[in-house]
Amino acid sequence: MSNENELSHRFEINGRDFSNAGRASTSIKEILQEIGIDSSIIVRAAIASYEAEMNVVMYARRAVLTLNVTPEKLHLKLEDEGPGIENIDLAMKEGFSTATDEMREMGFGAGMGLPNIKKNADEFEISSTPGKGTTIKITISLDSTENK
Amino acid sequence: MKEYFHSIRIDPEKCEGRMKCLRVCPTQAIRVRNAKAMIIAEKCIDCGECITACPHGAIVPLTDPFGELAKFRHTVAIPSPALYAQFGREILPEKILSGIKKLGFDDAFDLALTCGEVSFAIQEYLREYKGPKPLISNACPTVVRLIQVKYPELIDQIIPIELPRELAAREIKKKKSKQLKLKEKEIGTFYLTPCPVKMISIKQPAEKGESFLDGAISISDIYGPLLSAMEGIEKGSYRKALENICILGVGWAMVGGICRTLRLKNSLAVSGLGEVIKVFDDIERGKLRNIDFVEAYSCAQGCVGGSLTVENVYISYNKILKLIETLEFEQIKACPDIREVRKLYSQKYFFIKGKFEPRPLKPLDKDLAKAIKKRKEKEHIYESLPKIDCGACGAPTCLTFAEDVVKAEAELIDCIFNLSQRFKEPSQGFSELFNKYSFRSQTKSSPKKHAKKEKQ
Numbered sequence: 001m002s003n004e005n006e007l008s009h010r011f012e013i014n015g016r017d018f019s020n021a022g023r024a025s026t027s028i029k030e031i032l033q034e035i036g037i038d039s040s041i042i043v044r045a046a047i048a049s050y051e052a053e054m055n056v057v058m059y060a061r062r063a064v065l066t067l068n069v070t071p072e073k074l075h076l077k078l079e080d081e082g083p084g085i086e087n088i089d090l091a092m093k094e095g096f097s098t099a100t101d102e103m104r105e106m107g108f109g110a111g112m113g114l115p116n117i118k119k120n121a122d123e124f125e126i127s128s129t130p131g132k133g134t135t136i137k138i139t140i141s142l143d144s145t146e147n148k
Numbered sequence: 149m150k151e152y153f154h155s156i157r158i159d160p161e162k163c164e165g166r167m168k169c170l171r172v173c174p175t176q177a178i179r180v181r182n183a184k185a186m187i188i189a190e191k192c193i194d195c196g197e198c199i200t201a202c203p204h205g206a207i208v209p210l211t212d213p214f215g216e217l218a219k220f221r222h223t224v225a226i227p228s229p230a231l232y233a234q235f236g237r238e239i240l241p242e243k244i245l246s247g248i249k250k251l252g253f254d255d256a257f258d259l260a261l262t263c264g265e266v267s268f269a270i271q272e273y274l275r276e277y278k279g280p281k282p283l284i285s286n287a288c289p290t291v292v293r294l295i296q297v298k299y300p301e302l303i304d305q306i307i308p309i310e311l312p313r314e315l316a317a318r319e320i321k322k323k324k325s326k327q328l329k330l331k332e333k334e335i336g337t338f339y340l341t342p343c344p345v346k347m348i349s350i351k352q353p354a355e356k357g358e359s360f361l362d363g364a365i366s367i368s369d370i371y372g373p374l375l376s377a378m379e380g381i382e383k384g385s386y387r388k389a390l391e392n393i394c395i396l397g398v399g400w401a402m403v404g405g406i407c408r409t410l411r412l413k414n415s416l417a418v419s420g421l422g423e424v425i426k427v428f429d430d431i432e433r434g435k436l437r438n439i440d441f442v443e444a445y446s447c448a449q450g451c452v453g454g455s456l457t458v459e460n461v462y463i464s465y466n467k468i469l470k471l472i473e474t475l476e477f478e479q480i481k482a483c484p485d486i487r488e489v490r491k492l493y494s495q496k497y498f499f500i501k502g503k504f505e506p507r508p509l510k511p512l513d514k515d516l517a518k519a520i521k522k523r524k525e526k527e528h529i530y531e532s533l534p535k536i537d538c539g540a541c542g543a544p545t546c547l548t549f550a551e552d553v554v555k556a557e558a559e560l561i562d563c564i565f566n567l568s569q570r571f572k573e574p575s576q577g578f579s580e581l582f583n584k585y586s587f588r589s590q591t592k593s594s595p596k597k598h599a600k601k602e603k604q
Contacts, residue, residue, distance in 0.1 A: 007520045026429055033298075034551075035519035036511025043301040043432070050433040071517040116434075142516070 003070070007035070011065040013056045015082065021057045024065050025050035028076075035069070041140060044120040045074060048138055051113045052078045058103055059083060060133065074140040084130040092118065092126075155194050155210045155347040160184050162206035169198035169207060170544045174421045175297065179552070180542040190509060193293035194345040195421055195446045196455040209344030209456060212363035217252060220336030220362070222328055224320050225253040226313055227340035229260050229401040230451040231367055232471075233464035239378065240389040247378035251370070253338070257320060260397025261484060262312040267396040267410050268489040269309050269498040274412075274440055282415075282431060282439040283307050285406060289349035290446035291424060292504065296354060299428050300506030308355075309498045312400065313339050313346075317360035339364045342454030343447060355502035366456040394483045395475040402468045403450035406443050409472065415441035420448040512554060526554045534565045 009031065011024035029046045037045075049065065056063040060082030068075040085091045094115045099108060114136075118124045121138035128134040165183035177191035178198060185198075185206070199207045217223045225248045232241050241258060248256035270285070277283060286292050286306050295302050310318075317337040325332045339346060341364040350359040399405025404417035416439055418427045424444045430436050447453035452464040459467075492498065512526070513519040530550040541562040543549035552558035560566050 004524070005517050005520055007523055022429065022433060025433060029432070031523065033509065034512055035516065035523050036514070037516075039300040039506065039508065046432060047434055069520060071520065 005070055007031070007067075007069045009067045011067075013053055013063045013065060013080075015056060015059070015061045015063075017057055021053055022050060024053050028067055031067070032069070032074075037069075037074070037142065041074070041142065044140055045076065048117045048120040048140075049076055051116045052076070052136060054108060055113050056080050056082070058099065058108060063133075069142075072141070072143055074142055076136075076138050076140075078136045079133065080135075081133045084132055084134055085126075085128040086130050088126055088128060154187065154189060154192050155344040155351075156187065156192070156196065156199065157208050157210055158185050158187065159206045159208060162204045163202075164204055164206070166203060167539045168201040168203060170539050170542075172197045172201040173544065174425070175294075176544050176548045178544065179557075180539070191297070193290050193297055193446075194348050195290045196344050197421070199344065200455050209347065209366065211341065211344065211347055211366040211369065211456070212338070214252070214365065214369075216363050217336060217338070221330050221334040222254045222324060223252075223336040223338065224255045224257055224324070225249075225251075225338050225340055225365075226257045226259050226316050226320075226361070228313070228342050228346075228367070228451060229263060229398055229468075230342040230454060230457060230464070231340055232260075232398065233401055233452050233467045234367065234371065234457060234459045235375070235378075237467060237470070238383075238386070240386070241393055242384065242389040243378055243381055244374070246381050247374050248340075248370075250377040250381075251373055255324075257316055258392075258394075258397075259312055259316055260394040260400070261482075262316040262319075263397030263400040264394040265484045265489050265492075266309060266312045266315065266498065267399070267406055268484065268486050269493050270307060270406065270441075271410055271412075272490060272493045273307055273309060280305060281437050282442045284431075285441070285443045286311065286354075286504075287400065287406070287443070288445045288447075288451075289345045289354060290343075290421070291444045292354045293345075293507070294421070294424065294446070295428070296504065296507035297509060298425075299432060300508050302428065302431060303504050303506050305431075306504050308500050308504070310500050311349075312397075314360050315498070317362075321360060336362045338362060340367055340370060341365065342367050342451045342457045344456060345446070353502065355500050355504050357500060357502035367454070368456045368458050371458045390474070390478065391480055392482050393471070393475060393480065395472060395481065396483050398468060398471055398475070401451050402465050403445050404443060405450065405468065405472070407441065412441055414439055415443065417443040419445040419450050419453070421446045512551075522554045526550045529553055529560070533563060538564075540564050 013024060025046050028049050029042055032042045032045060052065060060080035063078055063080035066077045090096055092114050094112060117136065117138060122141045123139040125137040163184045165180050165185065167180055169185050170178045170180055174195060174197060175191045175193055177188045178185055179188065196209065199209055227248065232244060245256040245258060274283060282305065284302065284305050284307065292306060295306060320337055321332040321335050324335050337360065339361050341347065347364045350361045350364055353359055396409045399409035403419035407415040407417050418424050424446065427442065427444065449461050449465040452468060453461040457464065511519050512522040530547055533546040533550060535546045537545040541549050541558065543552050543558065549558060549563065553560055
């Protein structure tokens with residue numbers, strides 16, 4: 001699948017690893033800046049990937065976040081091993097959260113993570129198997145933006 | 149391509165190519181080519197780290213010489229409040245301002261009062277602002293430039309209120325020209341600056357407006373003469389001198405001073421470029437959206453830590469802190485009238501003329517498909533490098549070297565570990581010597597590890 005017009009990067013994220021949380025989203029931002037993606041798109045990708053990363057750190061055991069960029073589209077895929085989500089519709093509601101008090105104390109768990117990822121994506125897919133893990137795929141379209 | 153004016157120059161006569169500057173530059177804007185350092189204008193944010201790092205004094209800030217004063221009919225010095233922290237505790241602003249006048253300026257203006265006005269104006273702006281948070285102080289021009297280059301999406305969060313020194317210069321010109329029946333351009337306003345970046349913010353304001361200041365003179369240049377000039381000045385009443393100090397304005401000299409003197413509860417203060425970058429990363433991720441205001445300075449401890457100051461930064465920081473504490477304790481409030489400030493604020497008196505625009509770095513290629521290809525090539529090259537960031541190629545890190553190669557600004561054989569390729573048949577001695585260094589084999593280790601480290 002290694003297309004010469006496709007840039008892909010793989011990031012590993014570990015559950016409870018708060019000190020490294022945010023690294024993947026920072027790298028993603030830097031890569032996108034280097035190839036000249038419009039800053040309004042970069043900020044969407046950075047927020048979506050950061051929220052995804054934080055979800056892993058807070059709830060899952062580990063995950064792989066993959067970035068794929070072609071001249072037309074930007075894809076982010078997050079596959080985690082973790083508890084999964086029982087009721088996806090409920091989890092997608094703004095303000096719904098299963099965060100512990102400790103997490104809220106740190107400023108997380110406002111129930112905005114998944115809705116925020118969706119808000120920043122053009123296409124959003126989520127699937128989950130309780131007890132096994134969750135997969136989120138998002139696409140951001142690059143067509144409309146001129147490269148500067 | 150647009151040209152950027154910078155306040156830093158490298159003197160090729162003095163530069164010995166020792167690469168100290170190469171390693172300290174936070175935006176990787178320096179390269180050593182033919183044993184001389186050079187600055188990539190597009191990447192430089194004028195922080196001045198390289199000036200301090202150079203052991204030969206080859207990197208010089210571009211400030212104005214004293215002789216510039218002769219060009220004007222009337223001259224006014226506007227010292228940064230950081231100047232007030234450069235002398236002993238007994239020397240208060242009043243005496244410093246008298247000393248400056250003895251040096252040949254027709255007048256010296258206490259900027260602390262204007263800083264106080266601007267503090268109030270910031271408070272007003274914070275109160276009515278409804279956009280994404282936090283708002284970011286524009287007091288440090290390096291921080292504003294960092295946002296333009298690396299955090300373009302935060303640009304609308306920079307407070308669009310004119311800097312105190314600009315407001316002061318604007319008003320001085322207006323007032324003095326009437327008083328003295330001179331033209332505004334015959335009145336020279338000079339900022340006494342703690343750092344070189346203030347110089348470019350005068351020559352080329354970040355918001356593309358025009359500066360009202362005519363020049364900047366380094367505090368370190370004026371320090372000696374000023375110290376002698378102050379010797380003959382009668383010591384007035386300490387208490388009386390204290391009563392004229394605007395506490396809000398003095399706070400501008402140090403990190404956290406604005407937050408503290410305004411008593412902003414939901415704000416934070418950060419100094420040192422590396423720390424500022426960490427905070428901005430968090431702002432960008434939306435982590436600090438509950439904070440109202442961020443005060444950020446490129447220099448450690450704020451303006452008192454500027455590279456053109458003289459006193460030890462911790463001592464001068466402490467002096468400002470103690471002065472604020474004394475003023476708080478004595479309940480001295482020689483500050484502008486807030487009702488007056490509110491009136492002026494509603495008349496748009498405080499706002500900057502232009503607008504802050506992003507200054508993103510050039511991408512690897514204008515065409516996205518080509519940029520993607522080049523980015524992959526860069527990764528490929530990087531994987532083949534020793535990753536020890538020795539700097540011998542002239543680039544600060546192996547990663548920046550890989551980028552330079554992809555941009556055709558350097559060649560692979562500039563890396564000493566690729567040196568063997570220069571010789572068709574390396575002598576046996578050379579090969580043995582070369583093989584002794586195991587760097588190359590190390591680079592073949594797990595690529596995942598390196599992907600993580602790539603950040604820098």
